Amino acid sequence: MSTLTCDQVHVLAPELALGTLSGPERADVLEHLEHCGDCQRLVEELSDAADALLLLAPEIEPPPGFGGRVLAGFDVPTTRRRRPGVAVLGAAAALVLALGLGTATVVSHHPSNDTRRSFALGAPGVVMARFTPSPGEQTGGKVFSYGGKPAWVFMTVHDDGSSDTYHCQLELADGHRVEVGTFGLHDGAGSWGRTLAIDVGQIRTVRLLDEHGATAATARLR
Incomplete structure (x- = not known):
């Protein structure tokens, strides 16, 4: 043993x-x-x-x-x-x-389990938040942000078996909303990330918009 x-x-x-x-x-x-x-x-x-x-x-x-x-x-x-x-x-x-990667999408066949402990909270400079689905939606997952150089966001998303496409929108402290990319799920799961030219400290909310522009889920970073 x-x-x-x-x-x-x-x-x-x-x-x-x-x-x-x-x-x-x-x-x-x-x-x-x-x-x-x-x-x-x-x-x-x-x-x-x-x-x-x-x-x-x-x-x-x-x-x-x-x-x-x-x-x-x-x-x-x-x-x-x-x-x-x-x-x-x-x-x-x-x-x-x-290493020069601006945007990347990763398809995962292992949907995230949000009931698990997140060990990412201990990483220096990394802020993590969980997505909360909008009423009638099942979209969930986690989003991580890092304010160093380069600054970046990375997220894992799941939605019971869907292959939907989502637009990532950032809501800033001054109320402005900035769309920073689009990614899709495969069999209900996927991951996506990109570097950012904006001050990550100004990000208040990360929104996932569906193909019709409706909010599927939100995550409050600050």
Whole structure:
């Protein structure tokens, strides 16, 4: 039986999700997961995020040393040092979007379960909010914003089996509304993100509009 504690598994979980954990540590973590539902849910959430980030990654190679400079900007050490899972994936998301990716859509076959604990709340500079469906709608999910350089929003959305298209609209502190992109779901789930040229701190509400312009769901960031 694994001797690892939940706290120890939380430290190792991002490496397992990213496929970089091997040897006895990997075996110990997997053994722990067989008997711990909370840690199973953590690894599942991190794995979903890692899958999305891998699909978001651009196909072109960045200039030599660019990744290190970006990570340095997010205070991520280049030497091997384990960090909490959220910080690792938060930095990975920032890196992916910093590598020249303006907009990206990811189709996920694993709808988000909003009853799970969100470990993204601990990521430095990242704000998370849950989507609340409008009356008569079933659209849900989570949206994450980051106010660094580059600033970005990333969201996971689900809607019971639909393949609808949504427009993402940001409501700012001064009341202005800005549409920043469009994305679709596949079999009721999907993820989407993009970099932003606006001050993320001014975003108050993220709205998902359906193909007719009606509000399907809203998330209050501040």
